[in-house]
Amino acid sequence: MLRRVAVSIVFVGFFSLFAQLLPTQSQAQDRRQNAPGAFDFYVLALSWSPSYCATSRERRSDGRADPVQCGARPYSFVVHGLWPQYEKGFPSYCQVPAPRLNRGIVSTMLDLMPSPRLVFHEWDRHGTCSGLAPRAYFETVRKARAVVKIPDRFLELPDTLTVTPDEVRDAFIKANGGLGEGGVAVNCSSRYLSEVRICMTREFGFRDCPEIVKRACRRDKVVMPPVRGGASKAEAGPDNAAAVTAGDKAPQAGPQISPQVSVSAN
Template sequence: MLGFRRRRRSLIAACAVVGALFTSAVAEAQDRRQNAPGAFDFYVLALSWSPSYCEQASERGLSGRSQQLQCGGRPFAFVVHGLWPQYERGFPEYCERPAPRLDRRIVDSMLDLMPAPGLIYNEWDKHGTCAGLSQRGYFEQIRKARAAVRIPPDFIDAKEPRTVTADEVEAAFIKVNPGLSNSAIAVMCDRKRLSEVRICMSKDLQFRACEEIDRRACRRDQLEVPPLRGG
């Protein structure tokens, strides 16, 4: 019985040590500026391949207003998912609770780049409130960031389905964007399709390396690229 108690105490002590190490690791992974508006290191500009989103929405039976706007007659290619403040490790989110209600006129002004009102509201609440900018200033920053990135010709008028590798997508973006390196771009995918291209940018919207983002990139050998819809 005494031996059992000793083993039990040793097990409890070992668990406590493991728990303390885990707590320390989690704390280290979180930036000390956590969720302070304007206190971050760089942006990630996320560009979603709209045809992949629309195919996935169709497979899931989604049919709300956002799907109607993005997946209707207009042939959207890459659209802006968001501009996300980042730390070197981790990222802030929901930096104001509740977030100031976004002006509907700003939402309407962004539909050419982000053709989903629900997405625009969510991006402001989750990411925009962390940028340390006004509502209008944040969405102007999104527009500037998008204007700073050239889309490769093969993704502007993609009328036929094709298969690519993540490296080929990266190379296409690097070719038409001087200063962009493979350490500043990450290609994302779902089970089989190209889903997003994420580009890391400094606060003044210059391309910059981002190891943590690059580590999350798609590892599949081949990606399907659905063609543009409508149009």
């Protein structure tokens, strides 16, 4: 009896030691975790700006929204970010402190990303994981955005629209050849459509991303608040997404960082 107990203890101890030496899936991922440039694909996150403004007003006691993103300029879909991804999981804050981001670069991105603080945040959290210098990373953001065509019905939305997440997904698929159901996720925040996430190869081709799609919105219906006064030039599609005039850019003073930077995945 004692011999069997001793053998069992030795076996359990050996098995435990052996198990500790085997890398788990998370440990195996950690071998390249946060290594700049070591990732599998990108997610381009496009936020529906009117939803952000609606929720911003609802959260504030004075009923006023972010004056930068929710002012006179009629933002519709804006770039939340371009996120390096692993097949499972994602890197973040790959260089701490992050290389300094020139404010001139920030100002050039305000046609696509309406908050300077959002631009800084996205560089610190995601851009540093791209393996690119700041200017090259934001040029990559612009190239990725230029690949995606916003469906016509969302360029100028004069009235509140209630849709299913699948309707929004299918509209993007129809507008973008090569994009399939497995490569696009529609996300929601409470009752509002918050953003559309599109998965891309490092060469800007569309690709499937099951880990992103499985976290998509599961609500039957979502609300898309209307665009303020018409579509912005930056949302007119790939041909016109490259630039807007300086007078069309969002104000740069006193921005509040968009809550989109606090979404669950990124």
